[in-house]
Amino acid sequence: MRSLLGKVILITGGSSGIGLATALLVASRGAKVIINFHSNERGAMKAVQLIREKDGDAIAIQADVMKKVEVNSMVEQALATFGTIDVLVNNAGGGIRQSSFMDMSEELWEETFRLNVNSVLLCSQAVLKHMIPKRNGKIINVSSAAARIGGAGESIHYASTKGAVNTMTIGMSRELIEHGIVVNGVAPGMVETPFHEKFAPNDNRLERMASSVPIKRAATPMEIAEVIAFLSSDASNYILGEIINVSGGR
Numbered sequence: 001m002r003s004l005l006g007k008v009i010l011i012t013g014g015s016s017g018i019g020l021a022t023a024l025l026v027a028s029r030g031a032k033v034i035i036n037f038h039s040n041e042r043g044a045m046k047a048v049q050l051i052r053e054k055d056g057d058a059i060a061i062q063a064d065v066m067k068k069v070e071v072n073s074m075v076e077q078a079l080a081t082f083g084t085i086d087v088l089v090n091n092a093g094g095g096i097r098q099s100s101f102m103d104m105s106e107e108l109w110e111e112t113f114r115l116n117v118n119s120v121l122l123c124s125q126a127v128l129k130h131m132i133p134k135r136n137g138k139i140i141n142v143s144s145a146a147a148r149i150g151g152a153g154e155s156i157h158y159a160s161t162k163g164a165v166n167t168m169t170i171g172m173s174r175e176l177i178e179h180g181i182v183v184n185g186v187a188p189g190m191v192e193t194p195f196h197e198k199f200a201p202n203d204n205r206l207e208r209m210a211s212s213v214p215i216k217r218a219a220t221p222m223e224i225a226e227v228i229a230f231l232s233s234d235a236s237n238y239i240l241g242e243i244i245n246v247s248g249g250r
Helices: 017-028 043-053 068-082 107-135 156-179 195-197 207-208 219-231
Strands: 007-012 034-035 057-062 087-090 137-142 181-186 243-246
Touching: 007 017, 007 068, 007 207, 017 034, 017 043, 017 057, 017 219, 034 043, 034 068, 043 057, 087 107, 087 219, 107 137, 107 156, 107 181, 107 219, 137 219, 137 243, 156 181, 156 243, 181 219, 219 243
Parallel strands: 007 034, 007 087, 034 057, 087 137, 137 181, 181 243
Antiparallel strands: none
């Protein structure tokens, strides 16, 4: 249960949902945690409080992961506090809002890519400037099962970004392993998080889609966090360039 003892893990979008569950779990296994948030300061500070109450070590740092200057500042603050970053979990992202393909605006398309794809680029580059010289580190990109099926309903833009994340994950893994950096991805299916309320409010989206999952329910955030924690640990050192689907058979 102390499999992450001493590791420093930066989690983007760590104030709610999968990111929050991951922060709490890896802290319980001995990791020091940097919880990135954009607007949900209350959630981030609550997570830090919960971790510290159990004698863990965590800080919260505000940053818009779509802005290079803020990302670089976040990484600098993390290094100033803990001296290193061993694992980056690129978890921040979302669908913004639904749209049919024919009604899709360029603005929505581009904003979704900035949130889900550009953020992975910016955060990874910033952290790699530290990881590459020490020839050690792990990056875990949170994708989605939507990438395999093109999205459900009016979410082609979201699914397309996650397809890009999958491709980035494989490409990054091959390029960065020569520097000692291990890159993998996790692709959740339906998960009980605030994502669905924000993306498609008031349409019972989660309940409707969960009925099509072979296991007949949505995952809990902690079930996804368990896989991220495994990939963060030394137990996964020989796994490279994989996208692990955690989708209940979907």
